[in-house]
Amino acid sequence: IHQLNEEMIHVRLKSYEEHITFLQAQINPHFLYNNFETIRGMASTGNAAAIREMASCMAAIYRYCCKGESLVALQQELECLQRYLRILHLRFGDQYEVAVCAQKEALVYAVPRMILQPLVENALYHGIKNRRGMGTITVTGESDGNDMILKVTDNGAGMDAEQVRILQAGIYEDRHT
16 A cells, blocks of 8 residues: 555656646746847837847756756745846836745755746736736745745736636546545
8 A cells, every 4th residue: 555655655756747847838938038029128218228138037047947956945046036126127017016036944955946936927917917006925934843844925907706616626536635
């Protein structure tokens, strides 16, 4: 039974890794295209300093995406997220704010590379984008000694109770199948 459980865990981990790789492959071209369009717009206004900064952040993010293992320390993931947030600031200005807070103990935990960027992007585009007034996205990393919990939340429109129930039912079923 122990061996079967180990095999099942290995198969699930492999599936999750493949899914993350698939998501990264889909996100990266979209991210690149939008940033090139922003750079093109900056070039038309002669904003060379912003172009240099955006290109530098983009290069650092792509180096990070392409190097090493699929798991990294949360500290590295947060450093990459800061570059992504700088790009967003260059693109959108002060239309929203992002608060990042991680417990010191959580910074050494391993997380999938590029796990936070698509979550923050979803919070921005699906939670904050159509909101009136200042939008806020919060990213937290907490450790209880055994586990690490990452949260990305926003103060956007949210979901109705039925959508939440369906989502939670799906998560519960996935964890227990």
